[in-house]
Amino acid sequence: DAGVIQSPRHEVTEMGQEVTLRCxxxxxxxxxxxxRQTMMRGLELLxxxxxxxxxxxxxxxxxxxxxxxxxxxxxxLKIQPSEPRDSAVYFCxxxxxxxxxxxxxxxxxxxxxxxx
Amino acid sequence: KQEVTQIPAALSVxxxxxxVLNCSFTDSAIYNLQWFRQDPGKGLTSLLLIQSxxxxxxxxxxxxxxDKSSGRSTLYIAASQPGDSATYLCAATxxxxxxxVFGKGTKLTVNP
Numbered sequence: 001d002a003g004v005i006q007s008p009r010h011e012v013t014e015m016g017q018e019v020t021l022r023c024x025x026x027x028x029x030x031x032x033x034x035x036r037q038t039m040m041r042g043l044e045l046l047x048x049x050x051x052x053x054x055x056x057x058x059x060x061x062x063x064x065x066x067x068x069x070x071x072x073x074x075x076x077l078k079i080q081p082s083e084p085r086d087s088a089v090y091f092c093x094x095x096x097x098x099x100x101x102x103x104x105x106x107x108x109x110x111x112x113x114x115x116x
Numbered sequence: 117k118q119e120v121t122q123i124p125a126a127l128s129v130x131x132x133x134x135x136v137l138n139c140s141f142t143d144s145a146i147y148n149l150q151w152f153r154q155d156p157g158k159g160l161t162s163l164l165l166i167q168s169x170x171x172x173x174x175x176x177x178x179x180x181x182x183d184k185s186s187g188r189s190t191l192y193i194a195a196s197q198p199g200d201s202a203t204y205l206c207a208a209t210x211x212x213x214x215x216x217v218f219g220k221g222t223k224l225t226v227n228p
Contacts, residue, residue: 091159093216108159
């Protein structure tokens with residue numbers, strides 16, 4: 001497996017524009033996580049899905065952020081409208097559950113978002 | 117709510133030294149705890165996963181321990197090498213969920 005694949009790797013956009021980040025989890029994994037990393041706040045969980053269903057979106061900053069998982073192999077994180085304070089590295093991760101045990105979480109390379 | 121703290125924030129050691137990185141967490145009802153490595157500008161690489169029923173895990177020169185009762189985990193690196201230089205992150209699940217909560221990391225520099 002190629003691991004968790006995120007696109008784009010870098011995104012520069014103007015304030016007010018819509019931004020869509022994409023993630024392909026590892027095949028067979030049934031958990032998908034979206035994280036945001038900044039120098040000030042470190043890694044913060046935004047939302048996670050289990051079997052394509054959002055389980056916990058309490059970390060989504062505000063209504064400008066939305067995430068979808070239409071199928072087991074694809075997820076998007078959308079920001080509309082974008083603001084300079086959204087500038088960060090956004091990571092997608094996936095994991096699976098075998099019985100009552102979770103496997104380790106595997107992370108993508110991240111999308112570095114800059115909103116100017 | 118789970119909170120994860122890592123001390124120290126930065127550590128610089130000479131090559132060959134054995135070292136310990138510390139992680140503490142507030143909610144002991146964890147499913148598991150994971151240690152990651154992050155190189156500058158890169159994603160996170162999983163190093164070790166310790167399930168809640170386990171006390172330690174080993175991989176090569178790395179050994180991670182878990183003490184749920186005291187809310188602590190340590191990552192022991194033996195015979196450190198310059199290639200070990202990176203930021204090491206600890207993450208613990210939040211009670212009753214798969215949500216991983218991260219510490220701010222320890223930036224390790226191993227000097228040749």
